[in-house]
Amino acid sequence: MEIQKFNYDNAIVRNFIWATVIWGAVAIVVGLLAALQLAFPVFNLGIEFTAFGRVRPVHTNAVIFAFIGNAMFAGVYYSLQRVLKARMFNDILSKINFWGWQLIIVLAAVSLLGGITTGKEYAELEWPIDILIAIIWVTFGWNMIGTIIKRRVKHIYVAVWWYLATFIGVAVLHIVNSIEIPVSLLKSYPIYAGAQDAVVQWWYGHNAVAFFLTTPWLGIMYYFLPKASDRPIYSYQLSIIHFWALIFIYMWSGPHHLLYQALPDWVQALGVTFSIMLIAPSWGGMINGFLTLRGAWDKVRDSAALKFMVVAITAYGMATFEGPMMSLKSVNAISHFTDWTIAHTHIAGMGWNGGLIFGMLYWLVPKLFRTKLYSEKLANTHFWIATLGILMFAIPLYWAGITQWLMLREYNVNGLLAYSNFIETSSRLHPMYVLRIVGGVLFLVGFLMFLFNIIKTIKIGALENNEASEAFALVNTDKRNTASETMHRWMERKAVRFAIFVFIALVIGGIVEIIPMMKVDSNIPKISSVKPYTPLELAGRDIYISNGCYNCHSQQVRPLRYETDRYGEYSKIGEFVYDHPFQWGSRRTGPDLARAGYIGSSTYKTAIWHYNHFNKPLEMIPQSIMPAYPWLTNKEVDLSMLAIKIRTMQMLGIPYPKDFDKIATEEYLKQAQLIVADLKASGVQVKPTSEIVAMIAYLHKLGKDISHAANKPIK
């Protein structure tokens, strides 16, 4: 047997480590800013770009894709080469993966702060960035699969299976959820509408949790935990079994984000069923992680890396038990739209992903730079501060979530809502929000210690860019021999396999063509009185999305007595057929707006009220934490975009009359004049093209078309 010499690419791992620590600091600081804004609205800083609705998506995207994403690449690029005994398939692909990903992050931060967003949570990035993500992601997958093919170990270690599932899962989800029709370079409308858009979005949203925040991290756990503790996995067999179970079951659990909402009951039931089943494969990972440490707990006492991994596995076990529980309808009624969900995501994000990142890097950086960790003591201090920070963060939010729910559903002796004004419930949460800031500050302080420790370790160590290694060549006629054979020759040799590749290529093309057809003739029960948005309302809707209003306001009244009493008629599928994208939201930091245009609803407000409220919310509601939006009055809508927006909507099946795009501007101004006149009667002068006019028109459209008489399905 021939012994082959080769090198590991360590430079790419170092690059991803630097990106992780830098973006990690940014992500946490932005998170802290968001937390400050919810307790003290002055931190919205009075400008458009730093209002909460813009900052929150930057925080979520930075944490998930920049911090956790780069750390994932670092872990994958290090461990993949080692377990396969091969250098990465192609150094250029590695570099494209690295720099492309950083470019995406920078574009994301700039565009989200600038209000360029699709308005779909965790998929906010606009279409040019979506295409770039797809390209970079395929580069990553190509590089990984190439490495697997040229491996020198026959058995593919379980961690690599998790990485493979990550690649396939994210590719499928990202592409399907991002199908949108561009209006301009910076704006697009998704091809799905309303309930359809919601179900696609949360199919994506939940599986982003699965295939970006879970599967790669279980792979990383299965490599780095045994390495750091010098113990084999407790049960290799279990790791394989729970792998296949987990990747299959996750795909079906998305609808649990839409319980009690405008979605067919059977879909909700299906989502709940699969969500409950998920406990088993998830806990398979937790149990395997913990039992790997049997007989090695003395090492946990001494090693900060292992301590972080233990917290990570604990948090994973907690979050994957809590998740299925939150998918039960009765629990979901409490947790959805309240801070409970925020607490849940942070247990998972800070505890599971954060814990594994810190654990992995405290072990990996000294190893990679051939030195010892600069200060084990500082790392231990980081551990205790971070753990305390997570608790200080999550506990007040669980408390806040349940407190607010209890208040929202409280009735007085007269059978009326005890806290009929929403602000009474949200202002009660102020102390919890302050405590959350303390938790966030602790976590940040810990992170800075980590940053310092890692930089110091890198300084004293020395990286070997191309680390030499050797292994027996893999003797397998089926496998491609990299030197002598091209990729295509290898694929051709087995006809069946080649056919499968062709099939995959075809299906992708087919799907892209079929979807728009399916979209047009939808059997969603329409409601005759629900009309498409007028040009003015459509422009207002785009401003609503651009300012990230959906981050704090839902548009979905659930069929629960305490919600219909508060907001009005519950939401129905047919109301949303013209909504590209849907704007149901996931958190009610402010009241629901689904009935904001229904005269007689508690959320209906006059034009002048909205004008005053947007300009000076604290004068209208003294305890309000809503940022002021004075720029809405000064900024003007670009009327030249109206025609193409209308044409795009027509392409998506919105029944505007023929040639409506030609009279769109005229219609816009006609309707705007009514609001301008209304405001003038109250003594306020605004331009008809001012953004605030469009915004008021949109808010007055919400729920307007629903009246009891016309509330019958027509199909």
Place this chain on the structure above:
Amino acid sequence: MNILYLLIGVSLFAAIIFLWLFIWSVKSGQYDDNYTPSIRILFDDDEVKEKEITKK
């Protein structure tokens, strides 16, 4: 809710890829030995380095 047909289709498509990978992995002997891989990863790197050190 026509979209569900698409989502079920795409999900099944992903599931078929996973199933195909699973069948391939079993057939190609990936799971013939499900104990040693867990041990092997623990002591197989730095071999070259150690050898060089002992030579000196």
